[in-house]
Amino acid sequence: MTTPASQVVETPPHDAAEPHLGFVRRYIFSTDHKIIGIQYMLTGLVMAIAGALLATLIRLQLGWPTHQWQWLALLLPKGMPGGVMTPEFYLAVVTMHGTIMVFFFISYVLVSGFGNFLVPLQIGARDMAFPFLNMLSYWIALLSALVMLASFFVEGGAAAAGWTAYPPLSAVWSAVPGSQLGQTVWLLSMALFIVSFTMSSLNFVATVFSLRAPGMSMWRMSLTVWSYFISSILGLLAFPALTAAAVMLLLDRHLGTSFFLPSGLVVANRLLPNQGGSPLLWQHLFWFLGHPEVYVLILPALGVACDILPTFTRKPIFGYRIQVWCLIAVGVLSMIVWGHHMFVSGMSPFSGEYFSLVTLTITVPMTIFGVNMLASLSGGRLLLRTPMLFALGVIALFGSGGFGGLFLGNATANMQLHDTYFVVGHFHLMIGGVTMLGTFGAIYFWFPKMFGRMMSERLGKVHFWFTFVPFFTLFFMQHFLGLQGMLRRYYAFTSYDFLKRTQGQNVVISLLAMVLVAGQLVFLANFVWSLLKGRVAAANPWQATTLEWTVASPPPHGNFGAALPDVHRWSYEYGVDDVEGDFAAQSVPPERVPVTA
């Protein structure tokens, strides 16, 4: 309504004035979806470094709980006096590691970053539907990340109630130091995140509906676009519940309400005046968001993997339409299973039955999806380039991580496994590993399109093996720690007799974690080196079929020259005869290569 008429709808005109824009408007306050995507990606990668440092601290503590790290005492005099971490600081570190990795690494790099970069290019649009809103969503996202980092420096330190922020720990100011100002800052940062994520998801949905190029029917969109489309819808449906919960938690914390605080609560030997609330209400609201949220993150990783696989097997993806229906089915199911995070909350056995049943039903579309990915490999000529290695890694982690989900989704088994390292291992394989490998696969695959240079293959392969092997091994081992009864928020195995024999395992896991973090240095070096010195990339270095590969690397402002492309076929036309090779881009007319779908 307040946008200038030049941005109107179906075919926004090519903005010829762009080359005259100054540096600031082109690269900093840019409304170009590609720049915004790259901004999101870089922000997310910086946050990932913060998250990885926190993970290192966690593993130092869990591997060697009594060791005095003198040099860390100098860096963190309050959190690690004398070189040994305080339990309160440990909780804050765990909380911030989870929050940063889920909301500020995967969401920013994979969902918002690659979503922004890829969706308009792959559907044949010049930009997102509402470019200004898109820019606004990035700047609010950046603010949200900075506010989250700032919470380390407020009185009492960062929030310590876990990324799930369960009350009363998160609601009572006097519970732990992290429950003071740090928790409020955490909530404010999450509120900003939700505002930003809502704006960007609205943009994705409107863009996919309205701005597809002529001929780009829904059934010709790549699985990448489908996955972003569905994950945006899921985000829009799920996040409001957390917004409502966050507002109520802020009121509980600052204005004395009792939404989440029951009567008769005693904290630090003091009877709290609150009455009548219920901490379970928070759990319901949080998990109503929290469960769909993991699909918001994992679906794009699966979609991206499904676009990398055909490129490096040189044959179409297996069961394209079934894959789409699986994504939709998982999206629907994810909205009605939140109670499986609450089996031990004293819920009625009938509710438990229901939540077990629908949770295990998710296995059906997800298994079909995974098996289709495997079937896409069969009979193909596997070209083991770096993006392909990461896509294969996605399949491996998705299969093994998903298997652990079968145990956790079952209420009976969950009673034993709840809050143990079995859960930690499971969700790290899934929303830690599948999404991280998908993110790296996407970076190696689309880096040439983003920056016009290839990444180093040799360093890429080193990075893959130093990521996949330690990652899989250490989180696989954590499942067994869980079976031995180690709980996820325990601060030291030395505090419990029955856990003392897990010392060896904890040390090995910690060492593997160090290898994993060190392996990421290879990636950072590769990223920076390739940006400056990498081989110049052709328009279509992987001989792929989607529309972004039909334009220059990096694509010009407005993406598609004078006229939008005409789309004649689906996204997976591999194994055909054409002058350019064994593939046909989506814009190749049917007279040149027959259309198969």
Added chain:
Amino acid sequence: MAQAAAQVVDRWGGGVCPFEAGWRKVMMWVFIVTDGLLFAGFLASYGYARVLAANWPEQSSVFSLPYIAAMTFVLISSSATMASAVQAAQAGRRPTVLRFVLLTALGGIMFLSMQAYEWTHLIEAGARLDHNPWGVPAFGSFFFLLTGFHGTHVLIGVLTLLVVAVRSAKRLATPEGVEIAGLYWHFVDLVWVFIFTLFYLL
């Protein structure tokens, strides 16, 4: 019949928006869904708290229900004037658009004033966010939370309508713009119907 079906398929074929609407309207519809779910979150929490509560006050002893009914009537009437504004915009009758948009904004302002009076009255009677003289604390908490959030939405709606009115006076308003503002306004009214039913009546 077959021809109509072919057209439906065509609209999904790319190049145009499938809904015979621009992306702005699509975006507003999706926003309404997500914003509606925010209120659903609050209302579901209210339901949860009410089931838990030992003594929920009898609403008719706290509120003057005829007064709330009058508020509701004002807000619903403003939806009718909004519909007239949208219709006039589509017919290109600009002075009528301006008149009806201003009338709608006036309805919103009246509603907000009545709500401010209600809040003042209840606060004087001792209602606070964390306690109230009639029953469990959750009663007052949810009263201020629900009506406060809804009132904020009405306020944003009024401001939007004033912007539409200014743009209409300057001949900048498009029929689609008026319609989108109208969508939001109807949504805000619809939310009130739910709050009125679930919080005041039930």
